[in-house]
Amino acid sequence: MERRVVITGMGIYSCLGKTLDEVRESLYTGKSGIVFDPVRKEMGFRSALTAKLDEPNLKGVLSRNQRVYMAEECKYAYVATKEALDNAGLDQDYLEKNAVGLLYGNDSSADAVVKSVDTMREKKDTTLVGSGAIFQSMNSTVTMNLGCLFKLRGINMTVSAACASGSHAIGLGSLLIKWGLQDMIVCGGAQEVNPFSIGSFDGISAFSSRENDPTKASRPFDRDRDGLVPGGGAATVIIEEYEHAVKRGAPILGEIMGYGFSSNGDHISSPNVAGPTRSLQMCLEQAKMGIKDIGYINAHATSTHVGDTNEAKAIYNVFGDHKVPVTSTKGQTGHEMWMAGASEVIYSMLMMKNDFIGASLNFENPDEDSAKLYIPGERIQAHFDTFLSNSFGFGGTNSTLIVKNM
Amino acid sequence: MEKQELIDQVNEVLAEEFEVEVSEITPDANIKETLQLDSLSLVDMVALIESTFSVKIQNSELSSIQTFANLYDFIAARMSK
Numbered sequence: 001m002e003r004r005v006v007i008t009g010m011g012i013y014s015c016l017g018k019t020l021d022e023v024r025e026s027l028y029t030g031k032s033g034i035v036f037d038p039v040r041k042e043m044g045f046r047s048a049l050t051a052k053l054d055e056p057n058l059k060g061v062l063s064r065n066q067r068v069y070m071a072e073e074c075k076y077a078y079v080a081t082k083e084a085l086d087n088a089g090l091d092q093d094y095l096e097k098n099a100v101g102l103l104y105g106n107d108s109s110a111d112a113v114v115k116s117v118d119t120m121r122e123k124k125d126t127t128l129v130g131s132g133a134i135f136q137s138m139n140s141t142v143t144m145n146l147g148c149l150f151k152l153r154g155i156n157m158t159v160s161a162a163c164a165s166g167s168h169a170i171g172l173g174s175l176l177i178k179w180g181l182q183d184m185i186v187c188g189g190a191q192e193v194n195p196f197s198i199g200s201f202d203g204i205s206a207f208s209s210r211e212n213d214p215t216k217a218s219r220p221f222d223r224d225r226d227g228l229v230p231g232g233g234a235a236t237v238i239i240e241e242y243e244h245a246v247k248r249g250a251p252i253l254g255e256i257m258g259y260g261f262s263s264n265g266d267h268i269s270s271p272n273v274a275g276p277t278r279s280l281q282m283c284l285e286q287a288k289m290g291i292k293d294i295g296y297i298n299a300h301a302t303s304t305h306v307g308d309t310n311e312a313k314a315i316y317n318v319f320g321d322h323k324v325p326v327t328s329t330k331g332q333t334g335h336e337m338w339m340a341g342a343s344e345v346i347y348s349m350l351m352m353k354n355d356f357i358g359a360s361l362n363f364e365n366p367d368e369d370s371a372k373l374y375i376p377g378e379r380i381q382a383h384f385d386t387f388l389s390n391s392f393g394f395g396g397t398n399s400t401l402i403v404k405n406m
Numbered sequence: 407m408e409k410q411e412l413i414d415q416v417n418e419v420l421a422e423e424f425e426v427e428v429s430e431i432t433p434d435a436n437i438k439e440t441l442q443l444d445s446l447s448l449v450d451m452v453a454l455i456e457s458t459f460s461v462k463i464q465n466s467e468l469s470s471i472q473t474f475a476n477l478y479d480f481i482a483a484r485m486s487k
Contacts, residue, residue: 064425065447125462128453131446 005174006406008184008250009088009238010346011080015051015231015333019083024350027358030379032215032332034229040195040202047207049217051231051334053193066149069135071109073190073338074145076234081146081186084236089250092151101154101182103173104142104236105165105189107338110197112136142190142234154182160338162393163300165189167341170237171259171399177241184240189342191232198230204269208303218335219362220301220328221308221370228302231334235343254349257386257402258287264396271307271392276300276314279398283388284318287402291319294402295384296357298348300392301328302335311390312369323374325382331361341391341399348387352405355383407485412459413478419458423450433475440474461485 012019015033016026026033033051040048056075058067070078085095094100116133120126135141140158147156155176159169166189173185201207208227210217218229245252260283264275284290297315301308308328315326329347330336336343351357356379363370363377385405392398407415413433421428424441431440443451452463455477461484463471471477 059425063442064423065442065444068447068450125456127449127462128457130453131449 003178003180004242005177005239005256006242006245006252007237007254007256007349007403008240008245008252009084009090010253010349011083011087011236012233012343012346013053013056013076013079014233014235014336014343015053018079020350023347024354026332027329027347027350028354028356028379030332030359030361032361033231034214034217034334036211036214043195043199045195045199045202046205047202047209047227048211049208049214049229051193051229053233062149068132070145071112071136071141071192072194073106073109073192073232073234074142076232077104077142077146077188077190077236078149080188080234080236081150084186084238085150087251088238090238096151098184099154099182100152101173101176101185102143102147102152102156103159103169103185103187104146105159105161105169105338105341106139106142107160107162107165108192108197109137109139109141111192111194114196146186152186154185161397161399162395163335163337164341164391164393164397164399165338166235166343167389167391167399167401168261170239170256170342170345171261171401173239174256174259177239183244184238186236187239187342188234188236189339190234191337191339193232201230206304216362218303218331220299220303220330220360221312221366221375222363223365223367225303225305225308228304228330229334231336233336233339233343235339235346237342237345252406253353254406255404257289257404258283260284260286260400262398264398266396268395271310271396273310273313273317275396276311276390276392276398277317279400280314280318280390283400283402289386289402291322291324293386294324294388296348296352296387297324297326298344298387298389299326299328300390302330307392309367309369311392312373316369316372325357325380326373326375327357327360329358331363341389344389344391345401345403348389349403352384352387355381357382409478409482412482416478416481419454420451423454431474433478434473436472437474437477455481459485
């Protein structure tokens with residue numbers, strides 16, 4: 001019998017809130033997490049827009065010798081993971097006695113790299129960089145820290161796939177469980193929010209320059225969009241084999257029905273239509289579902305011209321004139337990049353569990369392609385039992401997940 | 407710098423960095439045990455002393471610095487040079 005994969009815990013730390021309850025409320029009210037950051041302007045940024053969130057203060061929660069290895073994104077991931085584990089009914093004793101895995105999306109740790117290089121250049125003495133720098137600087141900083149902090153004993157690996165990292169982490173985790181290699185995996189995505197991490201991204205004019213109106217800047221699918229707004233934080237889902245979850249009396253929130261993926265084999269930054277289309281189709285095939293089974297699509301749409309257009313075309317290629325509500329939560333959060341694939345599963349889960357679809361914020365006027373989709377610019381009350389979530393990244397990496405309510 | 411002033415300053419920076427009470431730091435106490443240093447955080451102690459007092463402790467010299475008194479003496483000797 002095929003092993004089924006379910007979600008038994010969720011945790012999040014984002015610009016929409018520091019707990020699931022806060023985030024659900026923000027999704028419902030359509031709150032924007034975007035602000036203008038004067039520090040970025042002083043640093044020479046073309047666009048000083050960013051999601052705003054405070055770094056968690058873990059002093060008193062973790063010891064100095066635990067915190068010193070944690071880069072900014074690790075702190076977000078720790079808080080999100082603690083919430084997810086608690087919600088899944090997992091305590092430290094369980095984690096130490098069972099082979100729980102860890103697959104987390106992350107694709108940079110720039111702040112730690114920049115600070116250690118600055119020290120090396122100024123002091124010309126590597127000792128002064130300190131013991132934390134190496135562990136904070138590596139892409140796998142989140143998984144190396146979480147693995148040690150929670151004493152996890154299963155697979156331990158970071159998935160780096162640009163803005164699809166978090167989604168691939170969940171998808172790959174679901175396969176490991178399906179294939180019987182793991183019974184439970186902590187999956188997620190983390191994204192640093194400091195200026196150093198995205199200065200080079202700003203440099204290629206990818207960001208919205210609507211600085212005079214920050215909350216209107218991220219406008220996925222809207223005719224007048226002019227670029228994305230960077231965001232971040234961390235999101236964690238606990239995924240588990242169904243029978244295993246039943247046996248331990250875990251809260252079963254949803255089932256991961258399918259994971260689709262593809263690579264565009266094309267341009268490094270410009271997405272195409274064929275790649276995402278194949279990812280969507282593969283996901284539906286893997287889920288053994290048709291388009292009429294999908295009640296909501298959480299689009300990748302980041303508010304860039306080409307990206308949103310090509311995703312709208314890909315969705316239309318697959319769904320045709322069958323109108324499924326499509327929104328991009330990035331209108332509220334900005335682009336949470338390495339975290340987005342995981343956070344957007346949680347945003348979609350929160351909406352599914354609470355019978356609403358939040359407004360695709362700032363979607364005011366469609367363009368030629370988004371006009372072919374059903375994109376609610378206002379919140380709608382809607383009961384749906386299955387959603388599809390897209391995540392696409394630089395280099396043409398695509399990931400699609402389908403999750404069913406339970 | 408007077409020796410007591412040096413001792414107070416060493417104690418203060420170590421207590422703050424390694425999150426212990428200054429009162430826990432006594433001359434005869436073992437540094438690693440008191441500050442809960444492992445091989446990695448020991449590096450941070452060396453870096454802290456270097457950045458605060460401009461005194462570099464070589465790896466080969468670490469074995470002779472076991473107690474806080476050893477550390478005060480080491481720093482004082484180097485600073486007087």
